[in-house]
Amino acid sequence: MENNGYFYKLSFLIIGVFIFLTAFVFLTAKFFSLQTYRIILYAAALLLLFAAMLLLAGFIWINRLLSPNGKDNRITVKNPLLAKLSFRFFMPLLLAAGNLLNWNKDEIRRVYINTCNEYIKTRKIEVPPDKMLVILPHCLQNSKCTVRFVDGIDRCAGCNSCGIGALKDLLNKYGINSRIATGGTAARKIINDEKPGFIIAVACERDLSSGMMDVQSLPVYGILNQRPNGPCRDTFVDINELEKAIVLFSLEKS
Numbered sequence: 001m002e003n004n005g006y007f008y009k010l011s012f013l014i015i016g017v018f019i020f021l022t023a024f025v026f027l028t029a030k031f032f033s034l035q036t037y038r039i040i041l042y043a044a045a046l047l048l049l050f051a052a053m054l055l056l057a058g059f060i061w062i063n064r065l066l067s068p069n070g071k072d073n074r075i076t077v078k079n080p081l082l083a084k085l086s087f088r089f090f091m092p093l094l095l096a097a098g099n100l101l102n103w104n105k106d107e108i109r110r111v112y113i114n115t116c117n118e119y120i121k122t123r124k125i126e127v128p129p130d131k132m133l134v135i136l137p138h139c140l141q142n143s144k145c146t147v148r149f150v151d152g153i154d155r156c157a158g159c160n161s162c163g164i165g166a167l168k169d170l171l172n173k174y175g176i177n178s179r180i181a182t183g184g185t186a187a188r189k190i191i192n193d194e195k196p197g198f199i200i201a202v203a204c205e206r207d208l209s210s211g212m213m214d215v216q217s218l219p220v221y222g223i224l225n226q227r228p229n230g231p232c233r234d235t236f237v238d239i240n241e242l243e244k245a246i247v248l249f250s251l252e253k254s
């Protein structure tokens with residue numbers, strides 16, 4: 001968690017704002033003379049307090065999930081109610097606040113992706129290879145390559161000018177289907193058409209976090225791509241990380 005300073009700061013800021021608002025409304029209610037307004041303000045204060053408690057619970061759950069102890073003690077973090085609370089309430093609010101304040105958005109997105117990944121691991125999902133789908137971003141393909149990918153990456157000639165050739169070999173070894181997505185809309189269409197049981201998605205922080213938030217009904221494991229040439233151009237993915245994820249979630253291990 002040593003690289004997640006912005007996540008902590010933003011979490012404390014949001015929770016602090018809610019607690020401050022709660023205290024403010026309580027104090028305002030105390031000094032109002034009209035009884036009705038007082039009741040309304042007390043009710044608002046209770047609601048705010050409730051929201052602050054939910055946020056705090058979400059934060060504590062995510063913190064436990066991402067901490068080394070949480071990883072060793074998955075039973076305590078495998079709580080569907082807290083997971084829902086964190087994924088549907090706390091993290092979306094945190095991501096929206098990060099976007100609004102234009103703070104280090106990618107760090108918040110990485111925390112969200114890591115949280116989803118760690119939670120998926122606690123569910124001990126194992127699917128047959130034909131139910132697993134790997135969605136890859138088009139920018140993994142060498143920008144000078146003329147091969148057009150329609151269904152998967154089988155047309156790759158394996159010239160080794162980019163990482164697609166090695167990806168093709170890896171996915172063929174495990175019998176896993178793949179699709180190239182040109183963006184979030186294309187990825188959603190692929191998921192609707194293919195109806196996989198489990199998805200491993202490779203993308204940047206922005207596309208992965210928004211995609212994982214959209215597809216909450218399906219288990220999605222996210223892997224960030226590496227972008228030494230800048231965004232959306234000649235990117236890479238750590239093939240060992242991808243293979244580890246395939247082995248972890250596949251019923252057939254080799």
Ligand code: SF4
Binds near residue numbers: 147157165
């Ligand atoms: S490895 Fe495949 S996708 Fe990459 S440049 Fe060569 S033919 Fe194109």
